[in-house]
Amino acid sequence: MTNDHDDKSAELSFEEAMQQLEKIVEKLEEGDVPLEKAINYYQEGMKLSKLCSEKLTKVEGQMEQIVNEQGTFEPFIVQEEE
Amino acid sequence: MATDRYLTVSALTRYIKRKLEMDKHLKEIWLKAEISNFNHHSRGHMYFTLKDDRSRIQAVMFSGNNRTIKFKPENGMNVLVKGEVSIYEPQGQYQLYVQTMEPDGIGALYLAFEQLKEKLHREGLFDPLQKKAIPSYPSHIGVVTSPTGAAIQDILTTIKRRYPLVKVSIFPVLVQGEKAASSVVAAIEKANQLNLFDVLIVGRGGGSIEELWCFNEEAVARAIAKSKIPIISAVGHETDYTISDFVADVRAATPTGAAELAVPSQTELINRVNTLTRSLHMVVKGTVLEQTRRLSQVNKSYAFRYPEQLLRQKEQDLDKSVEKLGRIMTYFLNQKKEGLRQIRIRFGQQHPQRQIDQAKQHLQLLYQRNDRAMRKEWIDKQTSFNQVLDKLTLLNPLETMKRGYAIATEKNGQIIKSTKQTQPGDLIMVRLQDGTLDCQVWGIEEGEEI
Numbered sequence: 001m002t003n004d005h006d007d008k009s010a011e012l013s014f015e016e017a018m019q020q021l022e023k024i025v026e027k028l029e030e031g032d033v034p035l036e037k038a039i040n041y042y043q044e045g046m047k048l049s050k051l052c053s054e055k056l057t058k059v060e061g062q063m064e065q066i067v068n069e070q071g072t073f074e075p076f077i078v079q080e081e082e
Numbered sequence: 083m084a085t086d087r088y089l090t091v092s093a094l095t096r097y098i099k100r101k102l103e104m105d106k107h108l109k110e111i112w113l114k115a116e117i118s119n120f121n122h123h124s125r126g127h128m129y130f131t132l133k134d135d136r137s138r139i140q141a142v143m144f145s146g147n148n149r150t151i152k153f154k155p156e157n158g159m160n161v162l163v164k165g166e167v168s169i170y171e172p173q174g175q176y177q178l179y180v181q182t183m184e185p186d187g188i189g190a191l192y193l194a195f196e197q198l199k200e201k202l203h204r205e206g207l208f209d210p211l212q213k214k215a216i217p218s219y220p221s222h223i224g225v226v227t228s229p230t231g232a233a234i235q236d237i238l239t240t241i242k243r244r245y246p247l248v249k250v251s252i253f254p255v256l257v258q259g260e261k262a263a264s265s266v267v268a269a270i271e272k273a274n275q276l277n278l279f280d281v282l283i284v285g286r287g288g289g290s291i292e293e294l295w296c297f298n299e300e301a302v303a304r305a306i307a308k309s310k311i312p313i314i315s316a317v318g319h320e321t322d323y324t325i326s327d328f329v330a331d332v333r334a335a336t337p338t339g340a341a342e343l344a345v346p347s348q349t350e351l352i353n354r355v356n357t358l359t360r361s362l363h364m365v366v367k368g369t370v371l372e373q374t375r376r377l378s379q380v381n382k383s384y385a386f387r388y389p390e391q392l393l394r395q396k397e398q399d400l401d402k403s404v405e406k407l408g409r410i411m412t413y414f415l416n417q418k419k420e421g422l423r424q425i426r427i428r429f430g431q432q433h434p435q436r437q438i439d440q441a442k443q444h445l446q447l448l449y450q451r452n453d454r455a456m457r458k459e460w461i462d463k464q465t466s467f468n469q470v471l472d473k474l475t476l477l478n479p480l481e482t483m484k485r486g487y488a489i490a491t492e493k494n495g496q497i498i499k500s501t502k503q504t505q506p507g508d509l510i511m512v513r514l515q516d517g518t519l520d521c522q523v524w525g526i527e528e529g530e531e532i
Contacts, residue, residue: 013219014219015218015219018354021355021358035369035373042366045358046362049355049358049362052351056355065250067253067254067269067272071272071276073251
């Protein structure tokens with residue numbers, strides 16, 4: 001939980017970002033964190049928080065797809081029940 | 083009295099029994115019924131009631147016949163039986179003597195279900211420890227179900243509503259009929275091969291037990307158990323339980339439920355992120371405040387306000403220490419000095435002068451002794467020499483001659499000791515104390531030898 005992630009945070013998955021954010025808050029809440037470290041945590045936590053929010057609100061309109069027998073994908077169009 | 087008009091009960095019973103046994107239809111009865119009051123007697127015979135909506139008949143299946151049944155008859159089970167109707171005389175009761183029994187319709191499915199469930203359970207396929215965890219934040223979900231129908235729509239709608247971030251891929255399968263099981267199995271295997279999915283939803287919407295049946299088939303159950311991808315099963319309605327539900331990592335009551343289990347709620351997550359962010363603010367703010375408070379406390383402390391006090395104290399401490407150091411050094415030096423003195427004394431005692439003196443004395447003594455010895459020796463020698471000299475003096479012939487003795491010698495100096503050495507006329511020499519006489523022998527008188 002250091003600043004290693006600063007540059008890579010863009011590549012984090014939502015799950016990773018969320019886990020890191022939770023860990024940071026947990027650590028901070030445990031107390032006994034030296035001030036400089038707390039500030040570092042805070043900065044990193046805010047970055048992660050922003051990232052999580054972005055990931056959550058950025059709806060890409062994922063398209064559902066069909067996996068055909070060859071294992072390739074095709075767009076899925078909802079059909080009416082026969 | 084015409085008492086012979088009256089029959090005995092047993093006679094009547096026997097009569098009825100004979101009548102029944104004469105009827106060839108009753109000899110071979112095929113009956114479709116539901117079992118109740120089932121009792122498997124310890125001696126092996128089965129006693130039960132067969133019934134439908136309106137009627138019931140007592141039935142017995144002797145152990146010789148029921149040994150071959152492949153299932154365990156139970157109350158409520160629908161069965162197809164073959165047997166004959168006869169009378170049990172002691173009770174006057176007609177009953178069906180069952181020869182064969184088969185499960186019937188839904189009864190058979192129910193049975194197969196229970197039997198497969200029991201088998202897989204024993205194999206450990208339902209073991210809670212084998213269940214895989216459903217990932218919290220999936221990025222790609224596979225759905226194995228019919229591409230038509232309410233189930234897929236429910237699933238897609240729910241996922242979209244809750245968590246539009248996730249990608250969904252549908253494996254279109256047959257979910258009823260003969261080919262349904264193999265179709266579902268193939269899709270699960272394909273999904274595992276593709277290795278793209280975080281979780282699979284396998285299921286279909288509601289239907290009759292026959293329609294849901296493929297999810298009770300062993301092949302489907304085993305495919306689910308084998309899957310490396312966590313599987314959420316969603317078959318039919320809340321009340322429908324299938325074997326797939328038991329084997330799957332999680333059972334959802336409905337397809338909508340499966341979608342809810344598969345993805346987190348975006349709204350909840352946003353709330354969660356906001357909560358975490360607030361905590362972050364608060365905790366850090368708290369930390370900064372706390373540190374600020376501590377700092378101001380330290381600034382207010384005695385030491386900071388009166389630093390010279392601190393110095394004074396230290397000065398005094400230093401003086402004390404220096405003093406102590408001096409004391410210790412002196413003590414230490416004195417100790418060493420004393421030690422040195424002691425060693426010197428001991429060393430002095432070890433000086434060789436004494437030995438030298440002793441040796442000198444000894445040497446002196448030896449000199450003296452030697453001197454004395456030499457002197458004594460010399461006097462002794464002197465004395466003995468004098469004695470010898472005296473003797474020698476006494477023996478000197480010249481001394482004798484002084485007393486008047488003479489020595490006669492021949493011309494050649496040979497001393498004449500006998501008269502025989504000479505003849506008259508011989509010239510001889512006579513030596514006196516103060517010179518020599520040249521003489522001639524005139525005669526010889528032989529005397530006695532002295």
